[in-house]
Amino acid sequence: MLKIGVPSKGRLMEKTFDWFGARGVTMQRTGNEREYSGAVDGIEGVELVLLSAGEIPRELAAGRIHLGVTGSDLVRDKLADWPRQVAELAQLGFGHADLVIAVPACWIDVDTLDDLDAAAAAFRRAHGHRLRIATKYHRLVRDFLTENGVADYQLVDSQGATEGTVKNLTAEAIADITSSGETLRANHLKILSDGLVHQSQAVLFRSLAADWTGAEAVTLARLCDRLGLAAA
Numbered sequence: 001m002l003k004i005g006v007p008s009k010g011r012l013m014e015k016t017f018d019w020f021g022a023r024g025v026t027m028q029r030t031g032n033e034r035e036y037s038g039a040v041d042g043i044e045g046v047e048l049v050l051l052s053a054g055e056i057p058r059e060l061a062a063g064r065i066h067l068g069v070t071g072s073d074l075v076r077d078k079l080a081d082w083p084r085q086v087a088e089l090a091q092l093g094f095g096h097a098d099l100v101i102a103v104p105a106c107w108i109d110v111d112t113l114d115d116l117d118a119a120a121a122a123f124r125r126a127h128g129h130r131l132r133i134a135t136k137y138h139r140l141v142r143d144f145l146t147e148n149g150v151a152d153y154q155l156v157d158s159q160g161a162t163e164g165t166v167k168n169l170t171a172e173a174i175a176d177i178t179s180s181g182e183t184l185r186a187n188h189l190k191i192l193s194d195g196l197v198h199q200s201q202a203v204l205f206r207s208l209a210a211d212w213t214g215a216e217a218v219t220l221a222r223l224c225d226r227l228g229l230a231a232a
């Protein structure tokens, strides 16, 4: 069976089901409301695996699923050197969100990454410890700040409500996903003018580690044909 991992809940799951459904591949959750099992109709040999969006990159990298739908941000953040582990089959055109660096709106002298670097150096001199940036996107943010010459900071882990860490005094700045910008505004934060780390959307990925030597390769070709995608 060709295993395809799909987010198990929320907007990403619904929009993924819609995207496949519009192309003649029907996916649905089965069992009761809380049971994580699913079914695929319209194509033979495909098994639906419902997973947390955040776990799909790891499952692809391990080859435990052949295909997976998740955010492009999550693949880049969770997998070292991601193009060696997965290939993009299709950008799905939903799940859009920007990963950005934001600082308190009242920092009137800090509008760019250069300003942040200067502020971070001054912060360390004044406080004796490095300026803290709260995020759950450790790899993406670390690589982005290194590429852009920001050095004197430390990342602190925040797995949710990240915009609240500044008010709660556990960080001075944040790096998080934004879509409408409401959460940033409500928490008196502003995005640095050059602080866009990644523009994310949902992507259908193919595992490079999965076993493609059996019937799954034929199933993939049939699926790509059905979905109107170039053969993988």
Ligand SMILES: Nc1ncnc2c1ncn2[C@@H]1O[C@H](COP(=O)(O)OP(=O)(O)OP(=O)(O)O)[C@@H](O)[C@H]1O
Pocket: 007, 009, 010, 012, 052, 053, 054, 055, 070, 071, 072, 073, 074, 095, 096, 097, 177, 178, 179, 200, 201
């Ligand atoms: N407004 C938004 N807020 C959060 N994530 C968004 C938003 N819009 C799109 N996304 C995308 O959705 C994905 C995160 O989905 P989700 O929160 O379900 O994953 P998760 O971290 O695995 O969740 P959980 O751990 O609660 O199961 C990311 O790729 C993110 O970019």
Ligand SMILES: O=P(O)(O)OC[C@H]1O[C@H](OP(=O)(O)OP(=O)(O)O)[C@H](O)[C@@H]1O
Pocket: 159, 160, 161, 162, 163, 176, 177, 178, 179, 180, 181, 182, 183, 184
């Ligand atoms: O720009 P906006 O439209 O306001 O959306 C962005 C917010 O949505 C997400 O949080 P989510 O509700 O998923 O909760 P989380 O804090 O647990 O990640 C994200 O982490 C931001 O906090």
